Amino acid sequence: MKLTCSKSDLLNGVTTVLKAVSTRTTLPILECILLQATSKGFKLISNDLELGIESNVNADIIETGTVALKAKIFSEIVKKLPDNEVEITVDNNNYTTIICEKTKFNISGFSGEEFLQLPNVSKDTYIKVSQLKLKEMIRQTIFSIALEEIRPVLTGELLEIKDNKLNIVSLDVHRVSIRKMDFESDFDDISVVIPGKTLNEISKILEPDDEKDVMIYFTDKHILFELEESIIVSRLLEGDFPKYEQFFSKDYDTLIKIDKDELLRSIDRAALISRETKNNPIKITIQNDSMIITSNTDFGDVYEEIDIEKEGNELEIAFNPKYFIDALKVIDDEYIYLQFTNPHSPCIMKQVDGDDYKYLIVPIRIR
C-alpha cells in the first residue's frame, strides 16, 4: 500500500473513526484502525463489535492494500504531524512508514485480513432526517436512559415512526423523556432500540446544520447512518421497549404555566441544601399564583418563590431535584406547563404550544 493525502483530511477521518475503537479489550485487533486503499478510494474503518465506523479520506493512491494500526499511537502521530502532505507506505510485513516534511515514523502494523469487517446492512428500509434535528433530539432525551443493565433494552433509546411522527424516547424507573417531530415516511412504521453509546457517538459526528441530512437504514439487527464522508453501523438492542404512552395520564388536577429559566435556577439553588444530606428531596408547594420551593436539613434551609399561572387545585409534592434539573436544562422554551394529579402521581412537563416534548418525573413520598 502506498498513498499520499493531506494531514487535515487524514486527521478528520481518524477523529471520526476513533469513536468506535475499543480502549479496553483482550482482542488487540479491536484497538486498531483499518487503513484500506482500493481502486474506489482510501477508507479508515473501526469496529468495536457494537459500533462500526467507516470514513472516506481524499487520497492519491499509488498502490492498493490494507493495514491495521494501533489507533492510539496512529491518531497521536497524525494529530502532531506538520500541516502538510502525508505519505503512507506499508511493506509486506505490515511495517508502516509515515512521512511528512522532515518527519519520518516507522510503526509495526497488523495484517488487514485480521480486521473484523463491518456487518452488511441492506438498504431496503430507510429515512432521511436533518442532522441538526436528530442531534438535538438525542441531546434532549439521552440523559434519562437507564444506566444499570438489569433490563438491557432500557440502556438504549426507542426510535419510532408512527402516525406521521418521529419519536425518540428514553426512560428509567424515575422518569420518561419524549421528543417528537412531524415526519412522513414512504415505508411501514418503524420501531427500533438504539444503544445509548451509539447515540452518544453519532451525536458527536452529526453536524449542527439543518441544511445537511443523514440517511438512516434499518434491518432487524442493525442500523446504519450514512453521512457525506462516513457511515456508522450499530447493532440494535433486543427486547420490548415499555409502552411509554400509558404513563402519561391526560387527566390532571393542577396545571401551571411557569418561567422555565426561573424554575431551573430556583431548583438548582434549592438542590444545594438538599444535597448536603444525601437524597433529601425538595418540596414544591403550589399556591394560587406562586410556587414555593423549600428544602430543610439539619444543616440549613432554603426558600424560593416563583410567580405562576395556575388552573385547578393547590398541592404539596416532593422530588429529587436532579430529575427536574436534567429535563429543564434541555428545554429551550421560555414557558412550560407542569401538570400534576396528586402528591403520589408523576409530574408531567409539556410544551405550552405544540407537543414537541413531554417529560415525566416520579415524585418522592413525603413522610
Add this chain to the structure above:
Amino acid sequence: MKLTCSKSDLLNGVTTVLKAVSTRTTLPILECILLQATSKGFKLISNDLELGIESNVNADIIETGTVALKAKIFSEIVKKLPDNEVEITVDNNNYTTIICEKTKFNISGFSGEEFLQLPNVSKDTYIKVSQLKLKEMIRQTIFSIALEEIRPVLTGELLEIKDNKLNIVSLDVHRVSIRKMDFESDFDDISVVIPGKTLNEISKILEPDDEKDVMIYFTDKHILFELEESIIVSRLLEGDFPKYEQFFSKDYDTLIKIDKDELLRSIDRAALISRETKNNPIKITIQNDSMIITSNTDFGDVYEEIDIEKEGNELEIAFNPKYFIDALKVIDDEYIYLQFTNPHSPCIMKQVDGDDYKYLIVPIRIR
C-alpha cells in the same frame, strides 16, 4: 452582623479566598471562610495554616460582627444567587440568613472567635513588582519544583534580589529553571524560598496587567503579597536552597542556535514513540547544520531533522523528552541557544540576546 453588598463583589471575594481553604482536614474551622464586618469595612478571610488570604468586599454595614461559614456551601450559594443585592444577617447563635430577590437561605455558622487569625507580618522590608511580570516568572519556572518531599526546600521556589536582579529559581534532580529581571531595591539583598502551592495560588490571583503592581513584604518566617482588594500571607520554607549558579558552566564544546517551535514540535512527536516503552530516551545528534532527533523501541521508530547554526563539535546525547518539552513550552522567543559540553554533561538552554532565562537539563546515559 448585618450588611448588604452586590452579588458580583461578594463572588469576587469568595473566589479569591477559596484558594486558601483546606479541603481535607480534621479541623472543621479550616474548611470555613470568616466573614468579618467592622467599622473599617467587610472582609472575607481564609487560612489553611500554610497560606492565608484576606479579601475586601464593598458593603453597606448595618451591624458589625463575624461568623465562620463552611466554604463549600457558602461559595456554591453565592455563585448561584441572582445577580442583584445580597443581604447577610447573622444572629447570636451564628445562624446566618442570606437573602437575594425571592431567594432565602438559612445556614448554620461557627463563632468567628474560633477562626485562626492570619500571622502579623511587619512591613519593614518590601519590594514592588508588576503583577504581569511576577505571574509570568512563576509560570516559567514552577514546573521544575521537586514534587517529593525528601528535601522540603526544593518543593518551593527561590526568590532572590541580588546584583540589581530579581531571580526566581526552581530545581529538582533532573533540571534547573531560572528567570531573571532587572530590579533595583532600596533594601539589602533578599533570599527566601516560597512554597510551590503558595506560588500556584498567587499566580491565579495576579492579573496579567503590566500597569498593576503587587507589594511584597518579607520577614524571616513569612511573605505577604498586597494587591488592590486582597492580601495573601504565606509561611516560607526553611533550609538552604542549593547554590544553583555552580551548575551552569560557562565553558562549552558545542553551541547551537535553533528555532524554538520547530524543536518543541519535533521533540513532542519523537516523545510519542519514546513513551510507548516507558522512559525510553530520545537521542539528539548534532551535525554540521542539522539536529537529528530519533527514538527507537520494539514498537517502531521516529526520525526528525531540524536546521541549526552550529559552533564547535558534533555530538550525540540522550534526554528524557519531557524535560525539554516542559522548558520549551514556557519560552516565548523565536530562537534559542543550546549549549553542550559532552554526552554526560547537562544541556543549557539560554536566550540569544540577553539573559532573561536559563534552563538546565541533565542527560540520560546511552548504552
